[in-house]
Each structure stands twice: as C-alpha cells, then as structure tokens.
Amino acid sequence: MKREIYDEDHEAFRASVRQFLDREVTPHLETYAEHHGLDRDFWLAAGRQGFLGLEIPEEFGGSEAGDYRFNAVLTEELAKVNMTLPSCVGIHADITVPYLVHLTDDEQKARWLPKAATGELVTAIGMTEPGGGSDLANLRTTAVRDGDDWIISGSKTFITNGGSADLVLVAARTSPEKKAKGISLFAVDTTLDGFSVGRVLDKVGQDESDTAELAFDGVRVSGADLVGPLDTGFISMMQFLPQERLGSAITNLAHAKQILEETIQYAKDRQAFGQPIGSFQNTQFLLADLVTRIDVTEAFVDQCVLAHTKSELTPVDAAKAKWWTSQVQNDVLDHCVQVHGGYGFMNEYRVARAWRDARVTKIWAGSNEIMKMLIGRDLGL
Numbered sequence: 001m002k003r004e005i006y007d008e009d010h011e012a013f014r015a016s017v018r019q020f021l022d023r024e025v026t027p028h029l030e031t032y033a034e035h036h037g038l039d040r041d042f043w044l045a046a047g048r049q050g051f052l053g054l055e056i057p058e059e060f061g062g063s064e065a066g067d068y069r070f071n072a073v074l075t076e077e078l079a080k081v082n083m084t085l086p087s088c089v090g091i092h093a094d095i096t097v098p099y100l101v102h103l104t105d106d107e108q109k110a111r112w113l114p115k116a117a118t119g120e121l122v123t124a125i126g127m128t129e130p131g132g133g134s135d136l137a138n139l140r141t142t143a144v145r146d147g148d149d150w151i152i153s154g155s156k157t158f159i160t161n162g163g164s165a166d167l168v169l170v171a172a173r174t175s176p177e178k179k180a181k182g183i184s185l186f187a188v189d190t191t192l193d194g195f196s197v198g199r200v201l202d203k204v205g206q207d208e209s210d211t212a213e214l215a216f217d218g219v220r221v222s223g224a225d226l227v228g229p230l231d232t233g234f235i236s237m238m239q240f241l242p243q244e245r246l247g248s249a250i251t252n253l254a255h256a257k258q259i260l261e262e263t264i265q266y267a268k269d270r271q272a273f274g275q276p277i278g279s280f281q282n283t284q285f286l287l288a289d290l291v292t293r294i295d296v297t298e299a300f301v302d303q304c305v306l307a308h309t310k311s312e313l314t315p316v317d318a319a320k321a322k323w324w325t326s327q328v329q330n331d332v333l334d335h336c337v338q339v340h341g342g343y344g345f346m347n348e349y350r351v352a353r354a355w356r357d358a359r360v361t362k363i364w365a366g367s368n369e370i371m372k373m374l375i376g377r378d379l380g381l
C-alpha cells in the first residue's frame with residue numbers, strides 16, 4: 001500500500017541515511033557485536049551527518065527539524081539494518097535528548113546539547129532498577145540534598161548505552177514520603193566519583209549494544225544537574241514515554257517488514273521437491289497472512305506518526321502501537337525462521353539474529369502487560 005505520510009524531503013533524508021549506513025556502519029556491524037557496543041566513531045559519524053540533533057534547537061547545535069517524521073525515517077532505516085542501531089540511537093537522540101531540550105534552562109542546554117548533537121556526549125536513561133522496572137513509582141535510588149548539591153545512591157540495570165554513556169539521566173527519589181510525586185531527574189556525568197558501570201550484560205540478542213548495570217555510590221551532583229522541577233520526574237517520564245513507545249513501534253514494524261521481504265525472496269529461491277518453497281500453498285498463505293499483518297499495522301503506526309507530528313498522539317494510542325507491533329514483529333519473525341528451515345536457526349543468517357534481537361520488544365519500553373493495563377484503564381476498567 002502506498003504510504004502517504006512522507007513527502008520528498010523525507011525521502012531525500014531517507015536516501016542520505018541509507019547512504020551513511022551502507023558506507024559507514026554496515027561494514028562495522030561484526031566489530032560492534034564482538035565488542036558489545038557501538039564505538040565512538042559511530043556516534044561522531046552520525047553526529048556529523050546531523051542525525052543526532054533532530055530534536056535539538058539550532059542555537060545549540062542541532063537542526064530542530066520540528067517534524068517527527070524525520071525521526072521516524074531515521075528509525076526505520078536503522079531498523080532495516082538491525083534492532084540494535086535504532087535502540088541505541090533512539091535512547092540517545094529520541095528519548096534522552098528530548099528531556100534535556102524541554103526541561104532545562106539555557107545554561108544546561110549549552111552544557112549538554114551541542115555535544116549531544118555531535119556525538120561527543122552520548123546519553124542513556126536510567127529508570128529501571130534491579131528490584132523492578134514496571135512499577136516506576138516505587139523506585140529506590142535516592143537523591144538526598146546536601147547544601148546546594150545532591151547525593152545520589154542506588155543502582156540501575158538493563159541500561160541501554162550504559163557501558164559507554166557520558167551522561168545518564170537518572171530517576172531518583174527526592175521525597176521518600178511522596179511515592180510517584182517524590183521522584184526527580186538528574187543528569188549525571190559518568191566521570192563523577194561514586195559512579196561505576198557494573199556488568200555489561202550478556203543478552204540473548206542485540207549483541208551490538210552495551211546494555212549495563214550502573215551503580216551510584218554517593219555520587220555528588222550539583223543543583224544545576226537537576227533536570228526539570230523538583231519532584232516532577234514521574235510526571236515528566238509519563239509525558240515523554242509516548243515518544244519512546246512510538247519509536248519502539250516504528251522500529252518493530254520496520255525491522256519485521258525488512259526481514260519478511262528477505263524471507264519472501266528466500267521462498268522464491270529455495271527449492272524443495274523440485275520447486276520453490278514459495279510455490280507450496282502453505283507458504284503462499286503464510287506469507288500472504290504476514291504481509292497483510294504488516295500492511296495493516298503500518299496503517300495504524302503511520303497515523304500515530306502523523307498524530308505525534310501534530311502533538312496529538314495520546315499515551316493510549318502509543319501504548320497500542322507499542323504492544324501490537326512487538327507482538328506482530330515476534331509472530332512474523334518466528335514464521336520467517338520457519339520458512340528458512342535449518343538455516344533460520346543459524347546465527348550467520350540475518351533472520352536468526354533478527355528473531356533473537358526482537359524478543360525483548362515485548363518486554364522493554366513498558367512491557368506489553370503494562371501497555372494493556374494503560375489501555376484497560378482508559379476503558380474505565
């Protein structure tokens with residue numbers, strides 16, 4: 001189905017992203033996987049292309065595109081390569097940076113944004129703790145006031161870009177008695193005393209990223225590192241999570257669509273019983289089913305992208321897009337593995353890695369159960 005949401009400017013941008021990925025990223029994918037992380041050259045190259053500054057005002061080094069469709073195009077193209085790139089770039093440019101743009105004063109913007117745009121400063125966001133990620137209001141990391149400073153103590157886990165970030169946006173409890181209304185956000189420079197990276201975690205998939213545990217052992221930050229008003233961190237997270245969930249939905253869909261296209265080609269090429277496996281009615285019906293699921297899902301996600309471009313995306317629609325696309329993605333990829341037969345289980349085949357990489361999408365960015373809880377609440381249940 002012809003997509004109506006992108007114009008020629010978006011398509012020109014898409015072509016430039018593709019060129020960049022072909023030239024400067026794809027040749028290094030195996031190295032990223034071996035090192036369990038994107039290297040700094042990747043970030044600096046993406047910064048030079050202007051891909052990290054789409055949300056950043058021009059006066060602070062970005063392009064402030066002011067049109068979320070550019071973010072969506074970037075996310076789609078990264079996802080066609082693999083799941084890890086949009087996750088890592090998304091956490092930095094599409095998830096953490098917006099907090100630093102919208103909740104900060106000019107002094108803070110000048111300190112963080114120009115380098116975030118160039119890739120000299122890579123960011124991460126630390127919400128999840130070993131004790132729990134779904135119940136954010138119960139987080140235990142504390143920030144205790146000491147004069148003009150704050151002392152942060154606690155730990156975070158599963159943090160994307162955690163092994164290499166220069167700045168982590170940390171959610172910490174500032175008013176113990178106030179639960180959700182007692183959480184604040186701090187931008188923590190990872191060179192500060194008391195901050196340390198624990199294990200870079202051994203994941204089932206997405207080998208190219210340095211998802212890590214972070215420890216805060218009495219990290220002293222200044223009052224100027226508080227992001228947004230005191231005790232409003234939970235509200236801010238709720239405001240910014242829809243963009244994270246939409247980005248996740250765009251990634252899930254583009255990733256599954258790409259692997260499905262490659263699987264259709266495989267079904268044309270691979271022979272069994274003297275004919276292409278795609279000519280068996282079972283394979284035809286299966287692939288017809290899967291492309292329909294992708295196309296119908298794309299129609300909904302595109303409407304969400306348009307709504308978000310007009311600042312009209314509701315948290316409930318973002319939740320629907322997130323859980324649905326992750327389910328579709330996982331279903332589609334599981335069938336794609338099946339179509340590849342034994343090769344589908346071999347890591348040297350993209351489909352196998354894609355299948356492993358995708359499993360997490362039903363868990364992160366708010367698990368699918370939490371998404372359905374939000375939707376159920378909206379039904380008045």
Ligand SMILES: Cc1cc2nc3c(=O)[nH]c(=O)nc-3n(C[C@H](O)[C@H](O)[C@H](O)COP(=O)(O)OP(=O)(O)OC[C@H]3O[C@@H](n4cnc5c(N)ncnc54)[C@H](O)[C@@H]3O)c2cc1C
Nearest residue numbers: 125126127128132133134158159160363364365366367369
């Ligand atoms: C690879 C990876 C990268 C990640 N990156 C980041 C990151 O950059 N920053 C960050 O802060 N976090 C990150 N996360 C954490 C992620 O967001 C959490 O794993 C997720 O929110 C779930 O939290 P949890 O793992 O503590 O599971 P839990 O909260 O312990 O939940 C366990 C299970 O119980 C279910 N459950 C919980 N509560 C309910 C309920 N009320 N009703 C029904 N079911 C419920 C959940 O859906 C889940 O199935 C990442 C995770 C992974 C795996």
